[in-house]
Amino acid sequence: MRVKTEAKRDAIVQVASEVFRELGFEGASMVEIAARVGGSRATLYGYFPSKEELFVAVILSSAKSHFDPIFEALGQEADDDLERVLQRFGEKVLAVVCSQEVIEAQRAVIAESGRSDIGRLFYEGGPRQGLTAMAGFLEQQMRKGRLRTADPTVAAHHLRALLDSETVKPRLLGIQGPMTRKELREAAQRALQVFLGGYAASGGSATRA
Missing domain, CATH: 1.10.10.60 (Homeodomain-like)
Structure with missing residues (x-):
């Protein structure tokens, strides 16, 4: 063998x-x-x-090269100004997930997910790991008193959904073409304004050390 x-x-x-x-x-x-x-x-x-597992491996291999540096930087910036850290993080993530390559890959996964376990394989190999890393960062911020105490995994889901709402979803549906850096930056700002409005520590500031 x-x-x-x-x-x-x-x-x-x-x-x-x-x-x-x-x-x-x-x-x-x-x-x-x-x-x-x-x-x-x-x-x-x-x-x-299976072809499904190979296809997922192809997608995740490409995604890993983009996302690993983003999450490594996030972990190293845990003590910096939270709003600025999340803004940089949001812009970097959106630049990747809104790229034509990633949008096309997501469309393919969605199209096949009803016929095989490709959706589960993709989620477990990529998005779930990203959400886990994001939740870990948010939990740190909760312990520092910058964010209110909450379920960090739920908070990570909320942050990701807010970032996606003006960007990824319209791109997937084909009603939004390629987005400029300015558009992605402004979309991230609006998403974070809502997120921090709901999760910033009561009576305090999200930037408090």
Whole structure:
């Protein structure tokens, strides 16, 4: 039995990314991907049991390169001015999730989620981890007295929903084209105004140390 390697897995993901981009999820096949990788279907299935899992791996591989630095920066800025930290965070997140590449990937996941477990695989591999990291940051701020005490996971869901409401949802539906940095910045500002209006510590300031 051949030993699996990270290098081989990465090579498969890279090739699959090209195939999915060219042919779409429906048009792509494991046969085509295996042929371009230069191996057998058995080898391909040894790494990824289904096309759905491979597709999710492609999406998450790309997302990881964008989101890891954003969340690392968030953790390092825990003691800075909260409103400014969240503004920077919101703008960076929106720049990624509103990009054409990510919008198209989300549309594909949504389209297939009713027919397979691709939605669950995507959520558990990416968005849920991001929400967990965001909740951890917000919980820190609650302990510092900058935000009122609440369920940090629920607060993270609220923040993400507010950021998405003017941006991601219209983009997904095709009623909003590519957004400028100014538009994303202003949308993030409005989302944070509502979020801090509901979660800032009572009688205090969200920027209090």
